[in-house]
Amino acid sequence: MSTHDTAFLDDTAPTSLAALAEQLRDGPLHELVELQMKATELADRLAASPEDRIEDLERLVRLSLSAMEQFHAFTREFTAVLREITDARRHPH
Numbered sequence: 001m002s003t004h005d006t007a008f009l010d011d012t013a014p015t016s017l018a019a020l021a022e023q024l025r026d027g028p029l030h031e032l033v034e035l036q037m038k039a040t041e042l043a044d045r046l047a048a049s050p051e052d053r054i055e056d057l058e059r060l061v062r063l064s065l066s067a068m069e070q071f072h073a074f075t076r077e078f079t080a081v082l083r084e085i086t087d088a089r090r091h092p093h
Contacts, residue, residue: 017085020078028071035067 042056 017082020081020085024074024078028067028074031067031070035063038063 039060042060046053046056
């Protein structure tokens with residue numbers, strides 16, 4: 001899973017809903033898909049080798065928390081940018 005050191009949305013805010021949707025797909029949603037694949041791998045490994053269970057479960061918890069935090073941060077930014085876009089459309093300058 002990649003680590004984001006900066007904001008999820010570019011400094012130059014997207015000007016369209018399509019750009020926002022693309023960033024959502026390529027960022028947090030991609031991360032959630034990666035988490036799902038890793039969770040499946042861990043579950044398969046647990047079935048094959050239960051002695052590693054605690055370490056794998058701890059790893060899964062860390063992955064889940066990371067994905068949740070990243071998705072939450074993106075969603076807050078996404079909401080703010082979406083509000084700006086809709087406000088601009090309602091009240092053109």
